[in-house]
Amino acid sequence: MARAATTTDAFNAVAEPRRRQLLDLLAAGERPVNDLVELLGVAQPQVSKHLAVLRQVGLVEVRDAGRQRLYRLNGHPLKEIYDWVQSYARTWQERFELLDAVIAELKEEEDDHDD
DSSP states (O other), X not given: OOOOOTTSOHXXXXXXXXXXXXXXXXXXXXXXXXXXXXXXXXXXXXXXXXXXHHHHTTSEEEEEETTEEEEEEOOTTHHHHHHHHHTTXXXXXXXXXXXXXXXXXXXXXXXXXXX
16 A cells, blocks of 8 residues: 655654654744754755645745745644544553553562562
């Protein structure tokens, strides 16, 4: 089965690590593309390509400010990803609680063994 295009939804767009890095940088606030290029250490055409994908799925917005184009995060499309991940939160919590119980039991055994 062929993978969906990166521009079809937020899931596919954030599958690429460099795009996630861009989102992380933009989460701190609006930035011009040159700042993003410098912070990522990647060529400007690559950064622009990733920004274009993020814009197509609505994760990034852009505005002109004089001669600069400023990019900012639009977190709304991430809600679908958040909602999906939340469906696993109960399972993770249960497993962490089990792990905590095992660790506590091992510590008890160790303390008993040391006495």
